[in-house]
Amino acid sequence: MTAADNERYAGTLRATLTEQLVAQGSITDERVAAAFRVVPRHEFVPLVPLEVAYADDVVLMKRDDSGVAISSVSQPAVMAVMLEQADIRSGHRVLEIGSGGYNAALLSELVGPGGEVTTIDIDADVIDRARQGLAAAGYDNVRVVQADGEFGSPESAPYDRILVTVTAWDIASAWMDQLAEHGRIVVPLRLRGQTRSIALDRTTGGSLRSRSMALCGFVCMQGAGAGCERLVGMHQDQVSLRFDTDQEVVEPPEEVLKLPRVVVWSGVLVNREEPLSDLNLWLAASRPGYCILAAQRSAVKKGLVSAIPSWGTSATIADDTLTYLTSRRTADEEVVELGATSHGAAAAEHAESLAGEIRRWNHDYRQGPDPVLHVHPADTPATRLPPGFHLTRPHTHLTFTWP
Numbered sequence: 001m002t003a004a005d006n007e008r009y010a011g012t013l014r015a016t017l018t019e020q021l022v023a024q025g026s027i028t029d030e031r032v033a034a035a036f037r038v039v040p041r042h043e044f045v046p047l048v049p050l051e052v053a054y055a056d057d058v059v060l061m062k063r064d065d066s067g068v069a070i071s072s073v074s075q076p077a078v079m080a081v082m083l084e085q086a087d088i089r090s091g092h093r094v095l096e097i098g099s100g101g102y103n104a105a106l107l108s109e110l111v112g113p114g115g116e117v118t119t120i121d122i123d124a125d126v127i128d129r130a131r132q133g134l135a136a137a138g139y140d141n142v143r144v145v146q147a148d149g150e151f152g153s154p155e156s157a158p159y160d161r162i163l164v165t166v167t168a169w170d171i172a173s174a175w176m177d178q179l180a181e182h183g184r185i186v187v188p189l190r191l192r193g194q195t196r197s198i199a200l201d202r203t204t205g206g207s208l209r210s211r212s213m214a215l216c217g218f219v220c221m222q223g224a225g226a227g228c229e230r231l232v233g234m235h236q237d238q239v240s241l242r243f244d245t246d247q248e249v250v251e252p253p254e255e256v257l258k259l260p261r262v263v264v265w266s267g268v269l270v271n272r273e274e275p276l277s278d279l280n281l282w283l284a285a286s287r288p289g290y291c292i293l294a295a296q297r298s299a300v301k302k303g304l305v306s307a308i309p310s311w312g313t314s315a316t317i318a319d320d321t322l323t324y325l326t327s328r329r330t331a332d333e334e335v336v337e338l339g340a341t342s343h344g345a346a347a348a349e350h351a352e353s354l355a356g357e358i359r360r361w362n363h364d365y366r367q368g369p370d371p372v373l374h375v376h377p378a379d380t381p382a383t384r385l386p387p388g389f390h391l392t393r394p395h396t397h398l399t400f401t402w403p
C-alpha cells in the first residue's frame, strides 16, 4: 500500500467509525460528528494497525510496574459522549486534564481558530506522545503541558470548559478557581464503586450542579489527587469488601459467609444486561454500612457467594451481618429477579429490608431522571448544603438529590 492508499483507507475507516457512533447514539451533535470525521486517530496510535486505531475501543498505551493500566487513548464512544456533555462551542477556551493528543485534536476542531485548547498530563512520556501525534496530525495550535492536573493550568485560565479524562475522586479546588463564570466541568467521578462522567455547571452561588451523567471507565488519577478504595479481604481473600476513603471501614465477622444464608426475593424484574448503576447509587445513599462485595470465581463455585457481576455488587455490613444484592433466573432467559442474600446475626431483618429498598427504587426512581449532584467547596457550612446523600471529599462536599 502506498502512503496515499493508507490515508484513503484510514479515511474510510474513520467515516465508518463516525457513522457507527452516530447510529448507536453516542454522537447526536453534527459538530462532534464533523470533528470525528476529520481527526486522524491513527496518528495518535501509530504502532497499531489502522483497523485497531478505528475500532470503537480503548487503546492501552502504558502500564505501571505492577501491570496496572495508567495511560490509554480512550474509547471513541466515551469521548463522544463527554464532548457532547461538554457542549464545546466555537471560540471556547478549554483545558483537558489527561492527555494523549487525540481528544485535544477533537477539541481543537470544536473550538475552531478563535478558541484555545490546553492539554496537560502528569506523565512526560504521554506529553511526548501527545506532541508527536498533534504535530503529525497538524494541530500545532494546542498547548501541551506536563503538569499534575490536580492544580489545573493557571497560565491559560479562565476556561469555558474543563474536561477531565482520567478517573477523579474529587473536584479539585483549582478546577473551580480556573473555571469561567458560565463554565462547565466534565469529569469522570469515582463514587462507591462506579465511575460517572458528570457535566457540572457553575451556579450563581459559586457551587456546581450536574446537568447530565453517563457511566464510563478511565484509568486512575495519579499525583496529588490520587484516590483509592480500601479493601477488606475475607475467606482467604477469595471475597473482598471495598470502601471509599470517605467511608468508615467496617470489619465483617470472621467467616460470616459460612453462617446460614437468608434470601429474600423482591419481585423486581430487570433485563439481564440492564446496568444497575442507578440502583447501586440509590442503595449507597440509603443503606447504612454500604460497600461493594467482590468475589473470585472460586468463592462462587464453592457456594460461599451466589453469582454476582465480576466487578462486584452492592452490599452492606452492619449489625454483624453481611447482606448483598443478588439475582436469579426467571422463565424468560433475558430477565432476572433481584433479591437480597444475608448472613449473620440479623440476616432475616437485613435481607427483608434490602429487598424492600429494591422495591422502593423500582417504584419511585427506576424510570425517573438521573439524580442531581451538587458540589460545594469543603468550607461550606453544613447548614448551607442541600438535603440529600452527602459525601465528604478533600476539596468538596458532594450531595446527591433524587428529583
Ligand SMILES: C[S@@+](CC[C@H](N)C(=O)[O-])C[C@H]1O[C@@H](n2cnc3c(N)ncnc32)[C@H](O)[C@@H]1O
Pocket: 070, 071, 072, 073, 074, 097, 098, 099, 100, 101, 102, 103, 104, 120, 121, 122, 123, 126, 147, 148, 149, 150, 165, 166, 218, 219, 220, 221, 222, 223, 224, 225
Ligand atoms: C485515559 S488517558 C487520557 C486519554 C486522552 N485524553 C486521549 O486523548 O486519548 C488518562 C491520562 O491521564 C493521565 N493522568 C493521570 N493522572 C494525572 C494527573 N494527576 N494529572 C494529569 N494527567 C494525569 C495519565 O498519564 C493518562 O495519560
